[in-house]
Amino acid sequence: MIEAIYTFPSNFLWGTATASHQVEGENTNNDWWLWEQELGRIRNGHRSGKACEWWAGRWKEDFDRAATDGQNAHRLSLEWSRIEPMPGQWDHNAIERYREIIKGAIDCGLKPMVTLHHFTNPIWMVEQGGWLADEIVEWFERYTRLVVGELADLVELWITINEPNVFGYEGFLNGGFPPGGGSMRELYQAMRNMVLAHAASYHSIHEIQPEASVGVAHHYRGMNPARMWSPLDRWVTNFRSRTFNDSFPQAVSTGQFHMMGRRERFPQAANTQDFFGLNYYTTERVTFDLRKPTELFTRGFFPPDADLSPGDFIANEPAGMWKALQWAHGFGLPIYITENGVEDAEDRIRPRYLASHVREVWRAVNFNWYVRGYFWWSLVDNFEWERGWTQRFGLWELDVETQERRRRSSADLYAEICKANGLSTDMVARFAPQAFRSIFPGASLEKPEDQIAS
Numbered sequence: 246m247i248e249a250i251y252t253f254p255s256n257f258l259w260g261t262a263t264a265s266h267q268v269e270g271e272n273t274n275n276d277w278w279l280w281e282q283e284l285g286r287i288r289n290g291h292r293s294g295k296a297c298e299w300w301a302g303r304w305k306e307d308f309d310r311a312a313t314d315g316q317n318a319h320r321l322s323l324e325w326s327r328i329e330p331m332p333g334q335w336d337h338n339a340i341e342r343y344r345e346i347i348k349g350a351i352d353c354g355l356k357p358m359v360t361l362h363h364f365t366n367p368i369w370m371v372e373q374g375g376w377l378a379d380e381i382v383e384w385f386e387r388y389t390r391l392v393v394g395e396l397a398d399l400v401e402l403w404i405t406i407n408e409p410n411v412f413g414y415e416g417f418l419n420g421g422f423p424p425g426g427g428s429m430r431e432l433y434q435a436m437r438n439m440v441l442a443h444a445a446s447y448h449s450i451h452e453i454q455p456e457a458s459v460g461v462a463h464h465y466r467g468m469n470p471a472r473m474w475s476p477l478d479r480w481v482t483n484f485r486s487r488t489f490n491d492s493f494p495q496a497v498s499t500g501q502f503h504m505m506g507r508r509e510r511f512p513q514a515a516n517t518q519d520f521f522g523l524n525y526y527t528t529e530r531v532t533f534d535l536r537k538p539t540e541l542f543t544r545g546f547f548p549p550d551a552d553l554s555p556g557d558f559i560a561n562e563p564a565g566m567w568k569a570l571q572w573a574h575g576f577g578l579p580i581y582i583t584e585n586g587v588e589d590a591e592d593r594i595r596p597r598y599l600a601s602h603v604r605e606v607w608r609a610v611n612f613n614w615y616v617r618g619y620f621w622w623s624l625v626d627n628f629e630w631e632r633g634w635t636q637r638f639g640l641w642e643l644d645v646e647t648q649e650r651r652r653r654s655s656a657d658l659y660a661e662i663c664k665a666n667g668l669s670t671d672m673v674a675r676f677a678p679q680a681f682r683s684i685f686p687g688a689s690l691e692k693p694e695d696q697i698a699s
C-alpha cells in the first residue's frame with residue numbers, strides 16, 4: 246500500500262477532555278451529588294462516588310498515560326463547590342490542589358485548557374436561586390476573579406461555561422439535570438443569565454490576565470430534515486437548530502440574544518470570545534411532532550441505517566463534523582474542538598468514529614481555517630451524568646470498583662495520530678478498515694504489487 250498521510254500544523258494541540266465531577270470523586274458539596282441520591286434520577290441508581298479518584302491523586306497516572314501516548318494538551322474543569330464551599334469563603338487547600346494538578350499536567354507536557362463551569366453548582370448557590378437568580382452574574386464573576394488571580398501564571402486557555410445549551414435545556418426544560426426542568430420561561434432566564442455571566446467572566450479574565458485566551462465550549466448538534474421534500478420538516482429543523490445551536494454563540498458574538506421569539510440586547514456580551522470552542526458528537530434527523538412540546542414540537546431521531554453506538558446514543562456522522570466546522574468557522578475566530586467522542590464499552594465503533602472525525606478536522610485545516618486543536622472525550626471512562634456508568638467514553642476502560650485502567654485499542658490509534666501529528670492510510674487500514682474508503686477515497690487497501698497483478 247502506498248502510504249498517504251493527512252498532516253496537521255506543527256503546533257496543533259492533541260488532547261483529551263474531562264470534567265471535575267465526572268472524574269474527581271467525592272464531590273459532596275454540589276447539586277449533582279444531591280441529585281444522585283434521589284431515586285430514579287440516574288440510570289440504574291448509579292452514583293459518581295469515587296469516580297476516577299482524581300481528587301485522591303489518580304490524575305497523575307492518567308496524565309502520564311496521556312503524555313506517554315503523545316498528547317500535548319488536556320482540557321479539565323474546576324469544581325466551583327470545592328473552591329467556594331460557602332458564599333465568599335474560599336478553600337485555599339482546594340485551590341492549592343488544583344495548582345498541583347495543573348502544574349502536574351504542564352510538567353508532563355500537557356498544555357492545560359481550564360473550564361470554570363461544567364454543569365455542576367455549589368449547593369449554596371442553588372439554594373439562593375441558581376442560574377435563575379440575577380445575582381448569578383455577580384457570583385460567577387467573583388469566582389472567576391478569585392480563580393484567575395490564583396492560576397493565571399499556569400493557565401492561558403480558559404473556557405467560561407461548558408455547553409450552555411445542553412446545561413440550559415436539560416436543567417431548565419427537559420429535567421435530565423438538576424434542578425429538574427421547568428418551562429420555556431425558565432430556560433430563557435437561565436440562558437440569558439449565562440450570556441451575562443459569561444460576559445462578566447470574560448471581561449474579568451482579561452482585566453487580570455490580558456494575554457489570556459477565553460472561549461465557551463459550544464455544543465453543536467447536527468440536524469437534517471427527516472423528509473427533505475417537506476417544508477414543515479425543513480422549517481422545524483431550521484427552528485430547532487437556530488434555537489438550540491445558534492442562540493448562545495450569536496449572543497456572545499453580536500451582543501444580541503434571540504431565543505424563542507424574544508430578543509434582548511447585551512452590548513457587554515458582544516465579541517466576548519477569543520476562540521470558538523466546539524463540542525460535536527452527532528447528527529440527527531428532525532421532524533415536526535405535536536406530542537413534543539418540551540422539544541419545541543420537533544422530534545429528533547436517527548435513521549434505521551445509522552452507524553449507532555451501543556447505547557443508541559450517538560450516530561457516527563462525520564459529515565456533521567464538517568458541517569459543524571463550517572458553522573464554527575462562520576464566527577471568524579480560531580477554533581478548538583473542545584469535545585468529540587462516542588460511548589462504546591467494547592470499542593467496536595470508536596476507532597472508525599475517531600479516524601473519520603479527525604479526517605474532517607484535517608479537511609478544515611487544509612482549507613487554512615484556524616483550527617488549533619482537538620480534544621477527544623474522554624481520556625478514561627467517567628461518570629456519565631444521568632446515564633451513570635452505563636456509557637463508556639474513555640480511551641481507557643475503568644473498573645469502577647478496583648480503579649484499574651485497561652487500554653482500549655482506540656488508545657493505540659489516538660497515540661499514533663498524536664505522535665505522527667496526522668492520520669495515515671496505514672493507521673486506518675489497521676484500526677478502522679471499514680472506514681478506509683471514505684477516509685482515503687483515492688487510495689487502495691491493496692499492496693502495489695497486488696494492484697499490478699490484478
Ligand code: BGC
Nearest residue numbers: 264407408411464584622629
Ligand atoms: C458533556 C460531557 C459529557 C459528554 C458525553 C458533553 O455534552 O460536556 O460532560 O460526558 O457530552 O455525553
